[in-house]
Amino acid sequence: MDRFPRAKAPSAMNWTPWLPLRALSGWTPRDLNRDLVAGLTLAAIAIPEQMATARLGGFAPEIGFFAFVAGSVAFALFGANRHLSVGADSTITPLFAGGLAVLAASGSPHYLALASVLALMVGLIVILSGLFRLGWVADLLSVPVTTGFLAGIAVHILVSQLPGLLGLPAENGETLRRIGEIAGSLHLTNPWSLALGLGVFATVFCAERISARIPGALIGMVLATSAVAVFGLKHRGVEVLGALPNGLPRAGLPLASPSDVQALVPLALLIAIVVMVQTAATSRSFAPQPGDTPDVNRDFVGVGAGSIASGLFGAFAVNASPPRTAIVSQSGGRSQVSGLIAAAIVLALGAFGGGLLANVPQAALAGVLLFVAQHILRWKVFANVYRQAPVEFGLILITMAAIVVLPIETGVAIGIGLSLLHGIWTATRTQLIELEQVPGTSVWWPPSEPVAGKQLPGVLVAAFQAPLSFVNADGFKRGFVDLVDARREGVKLVVLEASNIVEIDYTAAQALIDTITHCRRAGAIFAIARMESLRAQAALERFGIADLIGPQRIFHSVDAAIRALAPDQHPQQQDKAK
Numbered sequence: 349m350d351r352f353p354r355a356k357a358p359s360a361m362n363w364t365p366w367l368p369l370r371a372l373s374g375w376t377p378r379d380l381n382r383d384l385v386a387g388l389t390l391a392a393i394a395i396p397e398q399m400a401t402a403r404l405g406g407f408a409p410e411i412g413f414f415a416f417v418a419g420s421v422a423f424a425l426f427g428a429n430r431h432l433s434v435g436a437d438s439t440i441t442p443l444f445a446g447g448l449a450v451l452a453a454s455g456s457p458h459y460l461a462l463a464s465v466l467a468l469m470v471g472l473i474v475i476l477s478g479l480f481r482l483g484w485v486a487d488l489l490s491v492p493v494t495t496g497f498l499a500g501i502a503v504h505i506l507v508s509q510l511p512g513l514l515g516l517p518a519e520n521g522e523t524l525r526r527i528g529e530i531a532g533s534l535h536l537t538n539p540w541s542l543a544l545g546l547g548v549f550a551t552v553f554c555a556e557r558i559s560a561r562i563p564g565a566l567i568g569m570v571l572a573t574s575a576v577a578v579f580g581l582k583h584r585g586v587e588v589l590g591a592l593p594n595g596l597p598r599a600g601l602p603l604a605s606p607s608d609v610q611a612l613v614p615l616a617l618l619i620a621i622v623v624m625v626q627t628a629a630t631s632r633s634f635a636p637q638p639g640d641t642p643d644v645n646r647d648f649v650g651v652g653a654g655s656i657a658s659g660l661f662g663a664f665a666v667n668a669s670p671p672r673t674a675i676v677s678q679s680g681g682r683s684q685v686s687g688l689i690a691a692a693i694v695l696a697l698g699a700f701g702g703g704l705l706a707n708v709p710q711a712a713l714a715g716v717l718l719f720v721a722q723h724i725l726r727w728k729v730f731a732n733v734y735r736q737a738p739v740e741f742g743l744i745l746i747t748m749a750a751i752v753v754l755p756i757e758t759g760v761a762i763g764i765g766l767s768l769l770h771g772i773w774t775a776t777r778t779q780l781i782e783l784e785q786v787p788g789t790s791v792w793w794p795p796s797e798p799v800a801g802k803q804l805p806g807v808l809v810a811a812f813q814a815p816l817s818f819v820n821a822d823g824f825k826r827g828f829v830d831l832v833d834a835r836r837e838g839v840k841l842v843v844l845e846a847s848n849i850v851e852i853d854y855t856a857a858q859a860l861i862d863t864i865t866h867c868r869r870a871g872a873i874f875a876i877a878r879m880e881s882l883r884a885q886a887a888l889e890r891f892g893i894a895d896l897i898g899p900q901r902i903f904h905s906v907d908a909a910i911r912a913l914a915p916d917q918h919p920q921q922q923d924k925a926k
Contacts, residue, residue: 387689427650478648502749
C-alpha cells in the first residue's frame with residue numbers, strides 16, 4: 349500500500365513571534381551609527397513628502413507630520429520588518445479624501461473627525477487580518493489591476509495638484525470636470541508658481557537619478573522657499589503655507605455618530621485591502637535579513653496599529669511606503685531605530701518649527717506630488733503586459749478608467765472585482781491533459797516536441813493542473829469522460845496525476861466521484877498519484893473518496909500506480925485489486 353501519510357496535528361500556538369519590539373530584536377549600540385544616518389536621511393525625505401500628502405488629502409501640513417510619527421512609533425513597537433517605513437501615503441490619500449468628501453466638506457471639523465474614525469476602522473481591520481493570518485488577502489489584486497489602480501491614482505494626484513502648480517484656484521468635483529475647468533483657466537497661470545513647482549520637480553527627479561539617498565524634495569523645497577523670501581514672490585501672487593501652529597496633538601477618540609461609522613464601512617474595507625496589498629509587497633521586497641522569510645501578518649499588525657495611533661491623535665490612515673523603506677535599506681539602516689530617529693526629528697519640527705515653514709510655496713508641494721505621481725506609474729509593467737498579455741493589458745486600462753471617471757472608491761471596488769473575475773476565468777480555462785511516458789524513463793509528461801512520448805496499452809494517465817473547485821468541476825468531469833469514452837474498449841487503468849490539485853471543494857468532490865463511477869462502468873480501475881497537497885488529501889478523506897477508491901489505489905507516483913495496477917504488469921495483483 350502506497351497511501352499518503354496523515355498530516356500531523358498542529359502544535360500549540362507559539363506566542364513568541366507576537367511579542368512587542370520584535371523589529372528591534374538583536375539591536376546593539378554598534379548599530380546606532382548606521383541607524384542614525386538612515387534616520388536622518390529618512391527624515392529629510394519624509395518632511396516634504398508628509399506635508400504634501402497631508403495637503404493632498406485636505407489636511408493641514410502638520411497633520412502629515414503627526415501621522416508619520418504615529419505610524420513609525422507604532423510599527424517599531426508591533427511590526428516585524430526592520431526597514432519598513434509607515435506614514436502618510438499618496439496611494440491611499442486620494443482614496444479616503446474622495447470618499448470623505450461625499451460625507452463632509454473637505455477640511456471641515458466633521459471631515460477631520462471622519463478621517464480619524466476611518467483611520468481607527470482601517471487600523472482595526474488590518475490588525476485583525478494580521479492576527480487571523482489573512483495575509484492571502486494581499487493577493488486579491490493582480491499585477492495588471494494594481495498597475496491600473498496606481499495609474500488611476502496618479503491621474504487623481506496630477507489633477508489635484510495642477511491648480512497649485514499653476515497658481516490657480518483649487519477645483520473640486522468630478523475629475524473630468526476639474527480637468528475641463530483647469531484647461532479653461534490656463535491663461536491665468538502664474539509663471540512664478542509654475543517655475544517654482546517645475547523646479548522642485550526637476551530637482552527631485554535629478555536627485556533620484558543620481559542617488560535615492562539624496563533628499564531631492566527637501567533640497568528643492570529649501571531652494572523654492574529661499575526664492576520666495578529673496579525675490580518677494582508672495583507679492584507676485586505665489587501662495588505660501590504660512591506659519592504652522594506649534595504644539596503637540598492631544599490623544600482622544602474622535603466624535604462620530606453611528607450613521608457616520610456605518611457610512612464609512614465600505615470605504616474602510618477598500619482602504620484596508622489596499623493597505624494590506626502595499627504592505628505585503630513592501631515587506632516581501634525588503635526582507636528583515638537576506639534569506640529571511642518576511643512575516644507579513646505581523647507587519648499587518650504594525651501598520652494597523654499605526655493607523656489606530658494616527659486616528660487617536662487626530663490624523664488619518666497610514667500605509668507602508670515602498671520608496672521610504674528603500675531609503676532606509678539603502679542608507680544602511682539596521683532596525684526600526686532609524687524610523688524612531690526620523691519620527692523624533694519630524695515631531696520636533698511639527699511641535700516647535702512651524703515658523704520655519706511659513707514661506708514654503710504651495711507650488712513646491714505640488715512639485716513633490718507631481719514627482720510622486722509619475723513615480724507610481726509603472727511604465728515598464730505597462731509595456732511588458734501590453735507585449736506579453738494583451739488581454740490583461742485591458743484590465744490595466746479598465747481599472748485606470750474606472751478610478752479616473754467614477755468615484756474613486758467605486759473604481760477600486762471594480763478593480764478588485766476584475767482581479768477576482770480574472771482569477772476565476774483563468775481557473776475555468778484549465779483543461780484535462782493526457783500525459784505520455786517519456787521514452788526510457790518513468791516520467792509522465794504532457795505531449796511535447798521534439799521528443800514524442802508513448803502510451804502504455806490499456807493505461808490512461810491524465811493530469812489536471814489547477815485546484816478542483818466549482819468553477820472547473822464540470823470541465824474536469826467532461827474531460828475525463830471524453831478521454832475514457834474515446835478509448836472505451838482499451839482502457840483498463842485510469843490514473844489521475846494530481847500534483848497540481850491543491851484543493852477540492854464539495855462540488856468538485858461530487859464531480860470526481862462521478863468520474864470514478866464512469867471509469868468503473870467502462871471497465872477501468874481508477875487510481876490517484878502524486879496528490880501532494882495536505883488539504884486535497886484531507887478532502888479525499890472528508891468526502892469519502894479515499895474509501896471509494898481504496899487505499900491500495902492511492903500512490904506517490906504514476907510509475908508506482910502502473911507497476912501495481914497495469915493489466916500487463918501484474919495480472920494477479922490486478923485481479924485482486926478489483
